[in-house]
Amino acid sequence: MSAHADHHADHHDHHEPGFIRKYIFSTDHKMIGLQYGITAGLFLLFGFYLMMVMRWSIAYPHEPLPEWMSWMFSDTWKSRWLQDGKVTGETYNMFGAMHGTIMVFLGVVPLGFGAFGNYVTPLQIGAPDMAFPKLNMMSYWIYLAGGLIMCASFFMESGAAKSGWTNYSPLAGVADAQYVNQWLAGQTQWLIGLVLLITSSLLGSVNFITTIINLRARGLTWMRMPFFVWAMLVTGFLLLLAFPPLEAAGIMQLMDRVAHSSFFMPSGLVTKAEGLLEISGGGSPLLFQHLFWFLGHPEVYVLLLPAIACVAEIIPANTRKPLWGYKGMVYGVLVLGFLSFIVWAHHMYMTGMGPAISTWFQTTTVLISVPSVILLTSLIISLWQGSIRFTPAMIWALAFLPMFGIGGLTGLPLAFNLVGLHLHDTYYVIGHFHYVVAPGILFGLFAGVYHWYPKITGRYMSRTLSHLHFWPSLICMNLIFFPMLTQGMAGFHRRWYNGGDAYLAKLPDSANVFGSTVAEHIDLNILMSWAAWFMALAQLPFLVNMVISKFIGKKVESDNPWNATTLEWATPTPPGHGNFTTEPVVYRGPYEYSRPDHDEDYLPQWVAPKRGATETEETPSPEEKPAAH
């Protein structure tokens, strides 16, 4: 702990920022990373809760919500949004839309990119901070404002947005139209929140890319960068270039709501409440879908890459061997980023797009599975003949591989529009992308938490609690999502509230074959719902672990507790403002484990080669080396 003490002594020489500057309006990338992490974690829990309520409606149609799920609301709120305690279709839609929005925009992206990216990236490239610390702070606060605006609408007269996380017009355009002041409608607040979130992401991605390009330590050439940093670079580009079209779409939809324009409203639109709408029409609902999915698909990789990045750091450190196919992975992730921009319309096969353009999007969609498979395969091969340490981080990383594998492979059939005819909007789709995001990405991010926690706090997380967290989570995740694939193939539709019971009203004597196959699998809903609720319980050990380990966890023995090789482990524990005590210099690639010519089984990037070493590549790379990017 000498390093720790040194660092504190060092820190007191500088002027200590006040509480507010240090913990709230901090410009330190590490504190901002933690702020992102905690905020995103809270949003994730909220999104999870919304889903628990929805799962009640699916498993127990027409039954009032049990007390333990609804005690937190006031009676007035419940009388507005629940009917005799039951989840109404409108409320189900509202919770569904907000579950998706919160999980994607407020939970996973800020956790992966905002939290891990912020905390780890500057450390791994040997930078004192992000290139624009104040901009970084602004990103966080704009994100928080956007998130709070979206969620506050739950308590407004109109309720929160209720047109799906994709917010398709014209449904989204006419939703909440009965409110005279459109600025106070949940549907409008969603758009305002979204525009703020996009702004935050744009500022963040500009900052990240600039930092990675310009603030790398001496000797850290492109091909010596840890894979984590590469993944963050690509993620940054995805955010930078994919989000603006959605911002355009968001602004257009905002205009449709508050200026009564018809960007996404076709001619002759009639609603039950209003008759023929007082709008010009002539707009195109499909335009919104194009602009939305132009973001929507790269967004998938924005979610995924930080998780893969964490796993790619954890696996070499815990197998004590280099990452297999590092170069292949780097090129793979670049190709992945490129292709992700031109596959978006595979979300829109059922919209009546022409066959030629459908073919294009099918082709690119199948192509993009190639780099994904390269990434996953490299990670799996990295395990081969390693002497694996089953640390908490490692077991999560190991679970990530098959879980993400299932998620990815179940996506392949969906790449074809013929299959889409059958599977479109069924639980198969839900099962597929949840396998990617929940057991896949979240497992990867959990692994990251366990891995970097000792660096952040100087203490290990409890092993027992982490096992108590891991095993129930793994089991529950599969119990929730695997049955979805079955149900989806049987035809269970993703937007049925009350578990689609209206659809079953004629069973079992009806000739409705489609309904019959649904009926055969519908009782799985009860299993899945209970698994989801137990899943919530399984997170308690994790929350407890995070809090108590800070105070009573086992202290780390050195600044590099996992004997890892990348630069973040060269900093004091925890790293102070400015990160490094001496200017870091990089001499070699990021994953130099078990080198035969070295005594220890790891050789960190920052350790200077012994005098007289013959390897030329170990000299710090000259700065004049031209940028590869």
Next chain:
Amino acid sequence: MADSAEDIKKAIRTYLIVGGILFAGTVATVLVATVPMFDIGRHGFDHWDMWLGLAIATTKASFVAMVFMHLNHEKKAVYWLFASGIIFAIAMVILIFGAKADPIEYKGFGQGDASIGTTP
């Protein structure tokens, strides 16, 4: 990059010339659109006018980007960064256009209304 005072003095001449070209281009684009004498193609607006207008605009834009924004002698990294935006923007416009005007005619839903969209 023009960094020395000498280079800058030379560059100023270039800036003035480019400014002149931009003014001339603007006048040209208005003339071809409003004065019958310069009207190409059919009487009134047609696709020739569109291509000509866009061509003039693109030329003007290139001058601004090349000279005013110094892209004619910029570092390689800048090309990469900015090109990424341009490439994907073009891909987006083309693919969205392609989705609307698919070369293969699809006679699925709503072909009854399709004719409304075409100007006679």
Next chain:
Amino acid sequence: MEIPYVVTPRKDTGLNNSKIAIWLFLASEVMLFGGLFSGYVFLRIGADYPWPERTLPVLPGLINTFILILSSVTVVFAWAALKMRKWVQFQIFMAITVLCAVIFMGFKGLEYSVKFHHQAARLTDYVMVEGHIDYEKPAGAHAAHGAEASEVDPIRDASGEKVEMNVQRFEPASINYDVARIHKPWIEKTLAEAAVAGAKLTLASDIDFNREGETSKPVFKAGSELSVALLEDIAAAQWDNRAWNAKWRTKFLRQAWKDKRADPSSDLSEAAFLAEFPNLGALAPDEKEKAFARWRAGKRARMAADVNLEAATLKHEGRAVTYKDVKLPESPNAIFNVASGENPFSLRLRNLDVITDYKAGLTEITLRDGTVLKGKQGDSSMVFHYVDGIDFQHLVMIAESKGQDPLVAIKNSWIVKENPEVAKMWELHQAGVKLLEQDLIKDYGYEDDGVTPSRVPTLKDRYRMGWQEIAYYAEIFHQKGGYENASAADVKIEEGKYTPPRVQAQIMEQFKGPDYDHRHFIHLTIPREQVMMDSKFTPKWNTYYAIYFTITGLHGLHVIGGAIVLAYYLFCGRSMYLSNPEWLANRVEVGGLFWHFVDLVWIFAFPIFYLM
């Protein structure tokens, strides 16, 4: 701690941090405007109405283009001045740049405001009428129009605003408020109008929120006068009772489900299934399993129908109660009767706020906030003081898609059939188009086949009468002492201009629209049932204006943002300059890059919106 490469470039990339950042930001801006222009392309090729071609006056856009180009030149000069360390020169050029931005926004504002005051209407037969709406005047003042009428003071509503004659008038006999959604401004407006008219709005019947024999809850007496506070009190009491009822209904429903599950008829076991269908021996085991799953699902789905909340009993205060015993009365609506005073109590409602589709003779209308008005309609005509545009293009498009002759369709349209003045104008217009046709043939001749003219009038020439044309015909009517005396022979066109007959627009008219004081236009009253949809020239009018306002508006925001940054360097850059002139030069270069990008967007926006 110090962030490296803030001013000096990093050696291997050759760039400082802010240079990288601005180019990244510009790349994302390219995507933003790329998305918007994609939207433009998509909307235009998919438009199911005639896209307004070359519809904006070119001059303001052209001047703005010049201004932006000028500012682009000066901003790069400002940077060059800094590089040569000439502070005063920098200040001068930067000041010109910022001034250009201000002038640009000034013209933009003028352009917008003209459109925001210009009215359009789409009639039910797809004829578009454009012009300026008259203000409501005292009875009799409307008979005269033109200069005399504009001298009469318009009527003002209770809040002192002039009333455009584009409202739905309704005289309510009773107003039914949905207390769950009260929109306060509307109630206040209603009360103000009622005060002016001397009308009284009183609660129609008692609203008692107590159970029989209880007195703890509020009671609202019939005859209480409407006020925001009263409605809010009713709403609060209603929500209170509703929440209470909902809470109890939930409890009873939970009990009812418990009872239902305990009921032997709810047995979902396989044994129950086999008992119900004893003859399943013939089925294969997996078929039997499927049949069982289906049976169980169906049975579960039907259980809800048997669950009876009213029949469930619960213990409350030591005794068994049913829902009926604890239920409190609810009143989701509050109905107020109107007793008229000396003046008729007539509400003027924006079309957008009335969600009932307009029909003559409606006795009940619903407003957007759920308020239901019962009573009788007042005069809801739309009165154009000046009509300065009549457009048949959409009607022609619809007629042709139905295989009808467009000229017959126009002849049968309401505006031509019912308005002899417009009919005469249409007649003169056709004569004008004929002249145009001949002029084009004279100058360009025929195709090789000798029959098809090389150049023909456009659809817009044929089927649209813009303000210059209408002013031209109205001038003829005026000179002839009435439209009846005008004839096709009076129409002349200017040769070589290839436009339908028209008056020449003055310079100021390019910016502010037609000069109504010196030109003649026609007056038109359109019954409300003829109007399908109306709008000012705002994003609502059609998707062209929507995308025009969105792109130019966002561009305008960029201009403002860029001007603020540049002005900051101009006014607050001195200390930066003194500490390290290169630092300021770098910053100005970065700000300049953004400014050039703003110019670049306009270079495309100008031809696309103004010239295509």
